Amino acid sequence: MFGKVRAWSRRHEKLAGAFRVAPLAVLCLIIAVPYSSLGPPGSDAFLSLGGYLALSATLLVPLTWRDRPLVAFAVISLISFGQWLADFAPMPANLAVLIALWTVAYRCSIRWALAAGLVAELGTFLALVQWNTVTPGMFFSGSIFVVTVWLTGLYANTRRRYLEGLEERAERAERERDQQARMAAAAERARIARELHDVVAHNVSVMVVQADGAGFAMDSDPEQARLAVRNISKTGRAALAEMRRLVGVLRENESGATDYTPQPGLGQLEELVNGSAVPALLRIGGVPGELPEGQQLTVYRIVQEALTNALKHGGPGVRAIVEIDYGSELVVRVTDDGRGAAAPASADGHGLIGMRERVGMYGGAMSAGPRQGGGFEVLATLPVVRAA
Template sequence: MSEPVAVSEAKALAVDLPRPAGAMRRYWGSHPWLVDSLLAAGYLAVGALWAVITPLSSGDWSPIAPILVPLVGAVVSAVALLFRRHQPWVVFGIIGIVALVSHLLDAPAEPFGVGLALYALFVYRSNRSGWIAFGVTAIVSLFFLPASVLFIVGMLVAALLGVTVGDRRRYIGAIVERANQLARERDQQARLATLAERARITREMHDVVAHSVSVMVSLADGAGALAEKDPQRSREAIREIGDVGRQSLVEMRQLMGALGDETADGEAQSPLRPNPGLGELPGLLESFRAAGLPVAMRTQGTPPEQAGLQNAIYRIVQESLTNALRYAREPRHVLVALDFTEEPLTLEVTDDGRAGPPAESVGSGSGLVGIRERVRLYGGTVDAGPAGDGGWRVRVEIPNEGRGHGG
């Protein structure tokens, strides 16, 4: 049974997220300069229209103050609006000065530019900056504008819109940054788990290699002692040395292929015995039965003789049964099926636990990582997931004796 933490994470992430932006919204969001250019052009058109219509409607045809000054002001403000995302304080200062100069020259100054600059401060800088600018605008308007209350109300509307949009923008940005951080941490944890599992595999393979070398030394000593007394037995011992040596080389190549380079192992030498293999599986299953797991085993064909492969199968069965013991919901039957009759050899651990939400993980979350690393060492594949009846299944296929993957 797989680590349920992955299922739990998937369900935790399955929340009601907002719908992704449409094609038009994505286009405008990816072209901010185009948006600002269109906004500046629209503002320039409105400002020019305001500069022309206002004096004409009052019958004043003097071109200097009533028309020329607001036209120049509209051009300056429109150019400043191009940089509202990058320098909102500068834009606010320029547009505010233009509006104040226009008023002092008794030219018709439109209020939209100040509102746009104030909105930009809330959205692209901070609420604190926006309210400071709003306060300055309100104080100046009280001294210079006769209809200051109406102007202040208009600026307040722009400020509230800026607060709403700015807060939403910063909130979404914080969520995206947090999601990216979690993704980075997840990737780092996965790499650390992989490295830790490879180190554990290295230690286990070291036991096998140390055992092989010790056997070779003992056989060599025996062959030397029997060389004259019993030449036949001496030759048999020498052949056994060759077999053990070749097997050790195969396992070392597989180890180097999995780790990518040599590793230094400074630990004390393990006892001169191999790690658990297929012969220890009955005892392993009996321990799970004693713990209350109704497990049975079915074996077909002749088991492989490779000690490292037997150890990998043993550990995979051990991890799968441990997960079944932890997380299966009232299983009535757990089956360990080993099929050595065909190429590749297959290992399958299934349980018939009841369907339902996954149990809370009590492990480190690296159980499947360990299984995949062990199988990868021998060039095999892993398929782990829920079974059709609500249980769980782990299926492993490994090339027989790891041929072609000695690296």
């Protein structure tokens, strides 16, 4: 119940401020007529009914400034002090000082709450002076109300901060849960990628065996050859359907849409290097040949990850050189002149692991580490697999 009221007051701050002032305003109206003729003992000062209502409204209106508690308390205190200087008797609307004190203790720091409490204590003393009743007992009695209101506001402030801390921890836990879900989804995509490889390898192997069998049986047993061809067609269609399903899952982005954009390859390396945030130079040696799309994507990702690492850990002004050498083996070397061994270690980086997995998938080797004399080097060697 309290939580619902608190949530409603957050959504309707101005209306909640009006409800907070309403009981005191009603009290002022009830005793307006009899009070307007009263004044402090021994004083001839009094307020007319209109002056009483105007002063009461002036004291109560600042209580609606919920988002400016210090300003509201200062205004109410100054008005009350002016009332004391004019020798007008305290009125029910002066209780607004205590309400404003509670708001300061509830919403502000302990320093401002202490200052507001001292001001309220001073107001209590001045009121007793005005009524010629300054005694230790009377001052102690009046201080009890001030201290009680002040401590209640501090307690509410502590409870509010505690609840806000709980909400913050709940939000953090929710973010961590979403992050864990994304990590689990990434692991599942990796598993599906391995499954895709297994599906392709299995079905293609079956198709090759059946195609060889159909070739041998074509002359001696045409019916058996036709059966093998039909099996090849059936296996190929099943493999194609499975590939489409798995690739659709792998390429599904965060919004749930499916991306059919072609994967980058060696033809996009120059664009990658020139568009990198790290100033980089591309050098190509040897005669480029036709490589499978998967191997081209591996080279592209190695260069991309190496440039990203240079940007993250190389420091200001880092430069990089990307070298691609075509020969009996495909050599990819990315070097930079950054901090090298002096770069801070990254606890959440998985780029090098991913590069090693990509290179290992094609039977290659990769090394990465600081260079002598400074900088960092990523070196990958891949056997050349010509595209069919």
